[in-house]
Amino acid sequence: MSLPVGTFHRQMPWLCGLLLPALLLLAGIGIGPMRLDAQQIWQGLLGQDAGLARIAVWELRLPRSLLAFWIGAMLALAGFLMQTVSRNPLASPSLTGISAGGSLAVVAGSLLVGVPAAGLPWLAWLGCLLAGALTLALAGLRRLDPGHVVLAGLAVTALCGALTSLLLVRAQADAGELLFWLAGGVAGRSWDHLSLLLAWALLPLTLLLLTLRPLWLLAGSDDSARSLGLDPGRWRLWFLLLASALAAPTVAVAGPVGFVGLLVPHLARRLGGRPGGASLGLCLPLGGCLLLGADVLGRLLSRGQEVPIGILTALMGGPWLLWLLLRQGGRR
């Protein structure tokens, strides 16, 4: 006698939400240049072992793993918001030039002005907003056509990339470090970075929870939203602002990480149904697990140098994105 399908679907959120992150977190703590077995992890967590294991767990791996999880979650949420309100299945921080604008702002701030770490998310947000505005302006009247937006976004990314290269030329000595940051990743990030990220995430998340109803109304059609008394243009702008406020601190802390904000909302909608509370909620654990998994994989596959997280997210998200494009093209 087989279990009815309904049971699995009801338990899926618990699987995603609790079990998978916990498993990955354990893997994140155990895997690295120095492998830790279960007992060492336990002792390291409790702080009983006064040696390398404790340092590895508390100073290095736990903050970085938690950070990877949260960055994935926030990027996924940002992508979900962008895709829902612009009804563009290709919208995401990386494809619309937002990430590139944020990283340009951070590079410019650190190199030209010497902005301290706490100020970087502000700069990143400014960069994200400017790049996003530029992309929308350049997509022009066709701003709701996914293809046009993505092409404009890619041009804005190329422009930001060129300007970033110019800044790197001026930097000379710090180039290697900056390049590592530009590839995206959580290596060497500490509790300070995590607290900065969480502090920044608090306000946008709260505002999002307070304005969920307009989000679902906007997910329908502009006319139905208008008939219920909402101004679609203004609310769309609001949610795009929230999305960039979620993406910006991730860029400031971990550099531009691509494809997570694109891929995860699709998975979440697959599992959770039409844009609604379930799919929104699923974005968090799915995005977190994806990025944490990529980070763990990068450490697992390392041959002296960790495989950068950007390669793994591109390999995971890329083929999916191409398939998505082809499916879209067939429908036109």
Add this chain to the structure above:
Amino acid sequence: MKLHWMALSLCALALMLGLTTGAVGFEGAAWLALIQGQGSAHMSFVVWAQRLPRLLLAAMVGAQFAWAGLWLQVLSRNPLADAGVLGINAGAALGAVLALALWPGQLPLPLAALLGGLLAGGLLWRLWLGARGGSALGLTLVGAVLAAILSALVMGALVLWQQARLELLLQWLAGSLYGRGWEQVWMLGPWFGLVLLAVWRLAPLLPLLALDEDKAASLGLSLGPARCALLAAAVLAAASAVAVAGPVGFVGVLVPFIARRLGGGAAACGWLGALLLMSADTLGRVLASPLEWPVGVLTALLGVPLFLYLLHKRV
């Protein structure tokens, strides 16, 4: 014919301008002595061993990227296409950087870049077949997304390479001719010859490919092999150029656009490409002296606005 002589003299002018400008300045009398073969050892080195091969390389690379762009635009039937935009540059760069990172010195760079470029070209071909019936813009979009994916991989590969020298990193990120000398000229030479051959042999095909599928079928022509040949030639031109100069983008968008305005074809593209890149390289050396701006950055700064303008026009 007159056009060719004019173009040649313009290129010669650009060459002379490039030879005489740079981080190190020389006086008029020194130039006179150099021409007579009595220049100082230092000056001879800078002019003949550094600037001259670099400018020749710029000319060849510029022409190759321009031709690749022309062929890709004919294939995708819109002026937005170029080897960088469609991901062929990124594929070639990925091949080259992986070869440098994992098997240094064992694989000749143009070959590694060619393999990467063929991979990207093959994927593009497969995706275009899958998107059959899509608009010209749709074809460009597919290529642009492929470019984004491959660029992310190149970025990661650069980190894996653990290269600390900024100039090399920038070369593979943006495209630059820093430190390129006679070795690279000889490396690219044979490939340039092959590309010239391709330009000559493919010239009669270009007007044919401008026909759409139905007209061609009614004339009894099969366009498939011709399209394949054109894509392969574009990959050859772009990938070998990327092997020596990195992924210089937007040349294939800028040059065919200007060539069309001037009423020229493939030959005009070649001359203009050479002219553009020689000037951009010289400009990059002058603007931030003694540092240099990578030539790929300058072409991007020029090319992105044009790209956006062309995108805007296609309503």
